Structure formats: C-alpha cells, structure tokens
Amino acid sequence: MKSWEKNIRRVEPYVPGEQPQGKDIIKLNTNENPYPPAPGVGKVLKGNIADRLRLYPDPTIGSLVEAIADYQGLDGDQVFVGVGSDDVIALAYLTFFNSSKPILFPDITYSFYDVWANLFKIPYKQIELDKNLRIRKEDYCIENGGIIIANPNAPTSIYEDLDTIRYILDKNQDSIVIIDEAYIDFGGKSAIELIKDYENLLVIQTFSKSRAMAGMRIGYAMGSKTLIRALNDVKYSFNSYTLNLPSILCGVESIKDDEYFRETVEKIKITRDKTMKELEALGFSFPKSMANFIFAKHKEVSGLKIYEELRKRNIYVRHFNKPKISNYVRITIGTDREMEVLIQSLKEIIG
C-alpha cells in the first residue's frame, strides 16, 4: 500500500436499485411514479430557461421554500429544501447527530441509514422490528443520540399511526427525532401536525415518489425554526447553491397543481389495492401497504427465484439479500397495464 493510500476514506456504499436502460422493460424496483409530473413541469422545461443558467440560482431556494411552506401550513423559516431527501437526511445527520450515544433506527428499514452513520462515524443501534415487521415503540425508550424512522417504513410499506410517533417523541425529549415520510402521500397521516408541539421533530419528504420527479432531485425538511436554522448553517458551510434553477422552477409548478397531484396519487392507490387482491389470490402474503409498493412473499416460491424469473421476463422488482427479508420481493406500483403483465408472469412462475 502506498502511504497516501492510507489516507483514503474507506466506506461501504449504499447500493441503489438497478436502473436498466433498455426498452420494453417494466421497472418496478425503485418506487418511481409510473405517471409523468404535473404538466406545468413540462412547460418550464420547454421554455427558455437556458437563458437564465448563466447566473447562480437563488441560494435560499426561496420560491420553492415558500410554496412548500404555504402548502403545508408552515412558515418559510420552518422549511429546508435540498437535493433529494437523501441529501437532506445526510445533512441532517451531520447537523443533528453529534452525540457519543448511538442513534436509533429499525433493523429493517431504508438501507441508507447505517451507510450515513458509518460515513459520518456516528455510533448507531439497530432496533429489531417485531415478528410482524412492526415497530415496538417501547424499544425506543433507551438512551440515544437521536432517532430516525421511515414512516411508512421501507421496504415493509407499513405505516405506524401518529400515536406511536407521539409516544416516541414524548419519551425522547432530549433527542432529535427524524421522521422520513418519503411515502406519506400514499395513505398515512403526516407528522407535520406534531411540529408545533415538538421543537425536536424533523419531518422529511420528497418529490421523488408521489410527485413523480425522482429525476429532478428535490427533498425537504420541516421542523422548528431552530432546527431549520441549524440545517441552513451547515448547508452554507458546505455548498450554498444546492438546487439548480430548473429544479426550483419545476418544484414550484408541481406544488401549484394540487389537482393533478391528488389524481395521480389516487390512481396509484387504486392500482395498489387491486394488485394486493390479485397477489393474495396467487398465494402471496404481505403487510397492508400504505406506500406505492408491496412487500410480498410467496408461500412456496422463494423471493430470489421470483426476482430472477421476473428479471428474465424484463420485469424488475427489488430483492434484498438480507436476513429476515430475503424471502420477500418489493414491487413498485406501476400502471394498471404493467401490473397486469406482472401478475401474468407471476402466474407462470408460480405454476
């Protein structure tokens, strides 16, 4: 090893879902929205924004911050926007998780949580879900340096009600508690309403799933002014111009078109509920999904086999080669047509 090599940071990175590029692929592996974003987004991109790219974008992302704050019934200084919620969560780790006590999160959850902890050298403890993949709220009453919970959880799709979140907040008034609500628009009730009661609560949402804008990279955090100010201080110590101009403009267009947003979310929920029934008839079981994906296992055929056989048929779902969940596949809700093809293929595979 050359001596400079010793100074290279070694990390085990997060592995994102495959992004196959070919045509005729049914892509149900990264929880993207099967529908396009609001029509106003397309209009912005067809306009003359190139003329404005000479200048730096607004470092405060003010127009989008205000649009989100208005929409969520918050003040502008209670909203922080970043480059996807991955960026916002990473920054929140850097800003809020500076204790020598471990941060807590479930053992089965978004697999980025431990990657960031390792990257930032934050101690952490993974709390086991119960046998039904549910959070046991009592397990979060131990000493900790912070808590992060995805609600609905990924990849389980399970939503825990706000009484559970409130319980965890009540028992952890000395910690910052982050609720990652990437999938909240597909059914659950947001913890935003708890922000007024808990200054230590940060709620994070994204435009990537329900707003069909994964390619734009917009995420945001909401919380007390104290938390948002701290996030901004860290952001301005790292990179002032995070969101690019097209993303800012397109984000505002998406928020403006609430009717389109509600319509597409509703379509996905209807397809989801229909798909749950069809999967059940084929011998699959799964928790009740409150997200835009279903986490299913079959009574006879293994998760790996289902994943591989679907892949041969150009259908991509997600399989996690991890203890406790290796028998499951996570299936994103696509269009009705895509789900018909999926169900047809599953019939063949199961035989």
Ligand SMILES: *Cc1c(COP(=O)(O)O)cnc(C)c1O
């Ligand atoms: C998709 C997802 C994210 C990241 O979303 P981006 O905004 O695209 O970075 C964060 N948390 C969970 C639980 C997710 O599923």
